[in-house]
Each structure stands twice: as structure tokens, then as C-alpha cells.
Amino acid sequence: MKIENYLSTEYFKSRKQLASETGLTDRTLRNKISKLKKEKAVIYNSQTKGYRLAKDIKSIESVEEAKEEMKLIQHSINDIEARKLDMNKSERSYIAYLKKLQDRIMFLENMQHIPQIY
Numbered sequence: 001m002k003i004e005n006y007l008s009t010e011y012f013k014s015r016k017q018l019a020s021e022t023g024l025t026d027r028t029l030r031n032k033i034s035k036l037k038k039e040k041a042v043i044y045n046s047q048t049k050g051y052r053l054a055k056d057i058k059s060i061e062s063v064e065e066a067k068e069e070m071k072l073i074q075h076s077i078n079d080i081e082a083r084k085l086d087m088n089k090s091e092r093s094y095i096a097y098l099k100k101l102q103d104r105i106m107f108l109e110n111m112q113h114i115p116q117i118y
Contacts, residue, residue: 003032004053007042012050043072044079 006021007013013021015029022029033051036042041054054073060066 001032003029004036004040007051007053009053009055009059012043012045012052014050017050041073041076043076045072045075046079 001022001024003018003022006018015026015033018024018029019026024032033042043052043054044050045052055065055069060069
């Protein structure tokens with residue numbers, strides 16, 4: 001099942017609507033949408049809480065329509081940038097933990113080589 005067949009270039013659909021139409025779970029929908037985003041521009045609009053496909057460039061017939069599409073695409077890019085920043089913050093905590101774990105391993109390995117005196 002191709003999720004793009006359920007998305008329009010003209011109007012937004014929520015995941016709830018998509019779930020109803022496709023019978024897919026929310027998790028499966030998010031995975032399919034995420035995969036589709038790697039192939040083509042899928043616009044997410046937090047105000048309408050939905051998704052739609054970006055319009056074909058040649059189908060845009062006015063400056064106003066082009067500017068509106070550009071605004072929506074920029075919003076999607078901003079959302080991606082915010083998520084990247086958030087992921088970078090998460091990554092830092094993993095890196096800090098990894099460093100402490102490596103230090104602990106070195107400490108434990110060194111303790112194995114020290115003779116025990118009783």
C-alpha cells in the first residue's frame with residue numbers, strides 16, 4: 001500500500017483520517033510517511049494537523065500560489081531543523097554516558113590486574 005495514494009496536493013489529511021481510510025495503525029502511518037518524506041516533499045501543517053504532498057512545480061499557476069507553497073515548504077524545513085537540534089541535544093547525553101562507561105570499563109579492567117591484599 002502506497003501512502004502517497006491517500007495524500008493530496010490540495011488539502012491536508014490528519015493521521016486519524018489516514019488511519020480510517022487505510023486501516024493502518026498510527027505507528028505504521030508515521031513510518032510510511034517518514035519513508036515517503038525521504039522520496040518526495042510531504043508538507044506537514046501543525047495548524048491543520050495534517051499532511052499533504054507538495055504540489056508539482058509545473059502545476060503552480062500564480063505567484064500567490066507559489067508563495068503560499070514556499071511558505072508551507074519553509075515551515076516543514078523549519079520543523080526538520082528543530083528536530084535536528086533536539087536530536088543533537090539527545091546525542092550529547094548519550095556521548096557523555098558513553099564516555100563515563102568507557103572510563104568505568106578502564107577502571108574495572110585495571111582493578112583486575114591489581115593483586116588483592118588481605
